[in-house]
Amino acid sequence: MANTEKTDKKDLFASYTEDSIRSLDWREHIRLRPGMYIGKLGDGSSADDGIYILLKEVTDNCIDEHTMGFGKQVDIKVTEHMVTVRDYGRGIPLGKVVDVVSKINTGAKYDSKAFQKSVGLNGVGTKAVNALSSYFRVQSVRDGRMKVAEFERGVLTKEHKETATNEENGTLVTFSPDDTVFKNFRYIPEFLENQIWNYCFLNAGLTINFNGKKYLSKNGLLDLLQRKTNDEELRYPIIHLRGEDIEVAITHENQYGEEYYSFVNGQHTTQGGTHLGAFREAFVKTVRDFYKKDYDATDIRASICAAISVRVQEPVFESQTKTKLGSLTVYEGGPSMKAFVLDFLSKHLDDYLHRNPAVADAMKKRIEQSERERKELAGVKKLANERAKKANLHNRKLRDCRIHMNEEYTGKEKAENEARKLDTTIFITEGDSASGSITKSRNVETQAVFSLRGKPLNSFGLTKKIVYENEEFNLLQHALNIEDGLEGLRYNNIVVATDADVDGMHIRLLILTFFLQFFPDLVKNGHVYILETPLFRVRNKQETIYCYSEEEKQKAVKKLGGKPEITRFKGLGEISPDEFGRFIGEDMRIDPIILSKDIHIQKLLEYYMGKNTQARQEFIINNLRHEKDVIEEVQESVK
Template sequence: MANKKQDYANDDITMLKGADRVRKRPAVIFGSDGIDGCQHSVFEILSNSIDEAREGHGDKIIVTKYDDNSIEVQDFGRGCPVDYNQREKRYNWELVYCELYAGGKFDNNSGENYSFALGLNGLGACATQYSSEYMDVEVFRDGYKYDLHFEKGENKGGLKKEETKQKKTGTRTHWKPDLDVFTDINIDKSFFEDVMKKQAVVNPGVTFLLRVQRNDGTFEEQTFFYENGIADYVKEIAGEDTLTNVQYFTGDRRGRDRADKDEYKVKLGVSFVFSNKVQTLEYFHNSSFLSHGGSPDDAVRSAFTSQINAYLKNNNKYNKNEKPINFQDVADCLVLVSSSFSTQTSYANQTKKAITNKFIKECMTEFLKHNLEVYFIENPDEALKIAEQVLVNKRSRESAETSRLNIKKKLQGTIDLSNQVQKFVDCRSKDLSRRELYIVEGDSALGSVKLARDAEFQAVIPVRGKILNCLKADYDKIFKNEIITDLIKVLGCGVEVNTGKKKDLSAFNLDNLRWNKVVICTDADVDGFQIRTLILTMLYRLTPTLIEKGYVYIAESPLFEITTKDKTYFAYDEPEKDKILKMIGDKSFTIQRSKGLGENEADMMSLTTMNPETRRLIKVNPDDVEMTQWMFNMLLGDDLAGRKEFITNNGADYLEMADIS
């Protein structure tokens, strides 16, 4: 027996140094070691160029994606300082590209360099350099051209400096993310398009040029430019047919997050329009897209709900005893983009998905309330339209909620299911970690499964015929179908009704699921496959969380029984049949297609389909829900022409599986 090390000694504590601080733990800096982290490393370099442009140094940024997955960012700012730093007694290029938490944006209240900077932590350029297979930096400033070259976090050759007659200043960074650091570096073009469009939106007057290298070496180019920033963007999102005109509020504030903290500056910009066709909420801070919102989102929710609610009350728009609106009622008809800046920013983490500044939330709430109050007074016709639309949204939501609760009440009874649901056979155990529900095909299979099951923890419900195609039917028709409502009652967890705008889980509670496993058990023939698919489709539309959380299984039924003098073998597909025949060699045997579930002996059913020790279950756990939805819609939806084309193009791949004689 091998000896195990028992001591945890002083020498066991180690410290990552140099590039290993990022290369061995990229997720700490970039949030992930996958494609998301790699994308964030690109944004770190882009951020530095954006900060320069926002300060008025250069009005164009060029990003190039090469076909070898290397990337180049070029700006026309002042050029990154790379020469010798007398105060720090080191070269600036070492501080910028080889030291975490080094940079020129820490003392932002002074306004000497960057009044509102996206990159505040001094991490980006260094962390991206550390995580690169190589990085080349070219800087033009002070009448000189500077060159740096790095490989896997190490500088090669030091700083090269030569005089230049080029008048334009700026920085060009060309690097390739390292596959030794990231699991994937093949960033899709759509990422660059999305990021550069968003940056053009929040940096009005700055041109962003994207160049993507084609296979033949030429480049495809796209330009992103918004002269009026977020106001133009809101117009673009909402289109022509809106309830109101686009509004744009802007203002400046000074304050602090706590009495003992330093005061800082905040610049606020909010543009919005009301629409009964489009809904969008997007927040930016210091140019960073806040996908998780934080302080600006809190402010928008509070201010818009408060001011519209006040208008409804003051103008007697509520019915007697009617509950007030909530923000969802507002958001359902609101297109809003916020772009704020501050000289001090508290990000939720380095990936800058949300900010948490208390003062920004407070001042933005006050700022929005005041401007909305003035807007309503000066534009009474638009204020009335907004109020009426929000009330329509509220009352529609409440009506839908009542319908969902009625469905829930119908589907989630408390009486004994054995008496409530026809032919359902429950198990004895109340232990949810053991209970299994077998959904079987027809009454004949019910008989075999009842005999073969372990009645302690295995329950059975038969499906009588082919159930409704839940992708084609509307909810009224679905919930009038007795087979489906029986299945939902037995599951116990309710349904996830899709309103068309978002997934609404109000009628669904996973804690009420009565089973640890939901096993679909059908014959291994064409009819069985179709019934299985229809059951899966029902679960996918009404209870998709059961699939996503791994509660749904398919019981594999054997295709062949191969019997020798000593033993019976079961083969679940053709390759397994061939393997068994090869294994038994010259022995005498008989082979036959396996019978349907209803014709099987109880012992055989237990051995092949129900006994946890010998059965084969396939967990239904779609890795890509969008692809699953696309396939369900293609094969079971209303697009007949698309389905015909799909079968024409792909049908030959499945001919061997077809039951054609």
């Protein structure tokens, strides 16, 4: 055995030669390691999937032009597989049109005079879009002259001659994401609309025309919080404060948890960073100083919903996707982020509360209510956490993965691990058979499995005390690490994986009720999904097709011809681990749980999970359909 190891090492040493060292050009490197540039790839079912990052990278340049005072309108059109973005800024200098989108570390963002507080600083964004698009076209118009260049997967295919034009100044980019990189991708309208609204909220006065609809915000973060909250749930009117290079909006609701929306130079920092940490600390200190009471920080922030936007010179983000700010100062030689935010809140929030005693009183009541609830929970919480700690030493319910969302990585693998954090997923399954199949076929680096014992408790209308008294809920909370808010969340994606039958649907509802009742920010921030697994397997000796609906089954039968073998999967446990690996890999189908802005969570839960309401009875009666009728309709449509 020892001799074999020595031989293997000797062979490895001998094979490591000059020929082992490769130098990749910019395009090859982006295509080989796309995660380093755009985070996870995905199919569009998550708001942070690559196809949305491509749109963001192009739009960011338009926003930077607007921020510098050039162009008050951006036109965006997104079809099934094509994206077009047009701004009315200065336009790329015509002699550099090709270089700006195809030469790494080329751009105006290095000249701080041209772009004082822009989002992109490293000259990578549009190059990544170019390299990862099957078709990419850039057009620039400056003072009556136009230049166009076309690419395929980063390779220049046609550079048009400069021509005269009557078009307005600005840049137009058209691209189609490469379907060999983004497999089976689709754009979800709600994610696109949310992305567009964020640009408008952060750039009051900017008009974005998106697929023929106009988007405009006049009140910035005030409009954002009004869109994200429900009037009936607010404890007091939204506090909206603006200063030089900073804007905040704050309110408290009735729900559990803390909910934040943070931005830097117009970039949505979904993982927060130094500015969000500074805000959370500064808010606590300002409130304590105002009320002259040493309230617990968790009581002050419980049920808060807030947004913060800062503008920073030379921001340092922790990855190319710019989801977490690392900058410690606002500008070179200026105050630390912590001092800057504290100085702003201690003056402006304190002034606001003095001028608005009704708001100050409502905030005080909300804080003291949280204090009472925390003290009532203290005893049961301590016992539950001790029990969970013991269980975690050998938690049979959790099969964990190696990489976690809340961990900081260093060393030579830092960039890759930071990108892979976005892929971290926990599957919540029912029963041992389903859990076993997923556990055996999962990616142990980024995929974890939590197994439910059976149907969990219906938590609608219950207090948070039940989270600690119910062992299963408590272990799930600890597995996710969300007891103290989203900052410690261990997995980016929480996927409910239940059978596609009546019992499975019921378990889905019970799990979603648990999240919406006690951790609604998980859903609001796009972390919760439903796993789609095939209902049928249709195959002959040459081909196997997995089908997710009756319609797909009919098409598969028609395609294969003859009399193919049809298997109906009644539960996840019937799918072998080898087969399951196909459904939770890069082609995994997941449906995001999306809450529209007009949804009232408590009313929604009451309708579906409350006692047998008259409205729900009437809906069921009026919408009953026989399976035979559904199948006949599908067969007719396939014909």
